[in-house]
């Protein structure tokens with residue numbers, strides 16, 4: 001019986017660690033996503049914004065706000081026809097990783 005209990009604890013622990021790592025934000029992955037999905041085209045390399053593309057400054061913004069915005073754009077709760085094609089096929093995890101990266105950008109001109 002004692003043996004069973006140990007196993008249960010181990011299984012619980014392993015599944016918990018997996019769940020945590022899946023939910024974690026990965027800023028390094030976010031950087032790759034930022035490059036691959038042309039975010040810099042409208043928001044700049046430092047998230048400083050690109051006025052000619054009407055892209056606002058996003059660097060240094062709170063991660064939770066970035067995540068909310070991305071989810072709202074994808075769900076079309078908030079309208080953003082210019083950006084929609086670039087994010088429509090990204091996942092919630094992609095958004096979390098992007099938020100983790102963008103929140104650490106300076107938002108300053110180069």
Ligand code: HEC
Pocket residue numbers: 033034037038039040041042043053054055056057058065066067069070079080082083086087098102
């Ligand atoms: C074609 C241009 C374009 C591209 C590419 C683009 N965006 Fe945007 N983005 C915009 C525009 C325009 C807005 C402002 C929308 C509005 O008026 O509400 C915006 C708004 C945002 C906002 C909300 C800013 C705020 O203060 O509410 C975030 C966050 C954001 N973009 C992140 C990204 C990320 C991350 C990517 C890459 C996956 C990306 N954008 C790619 C044009 C773009």
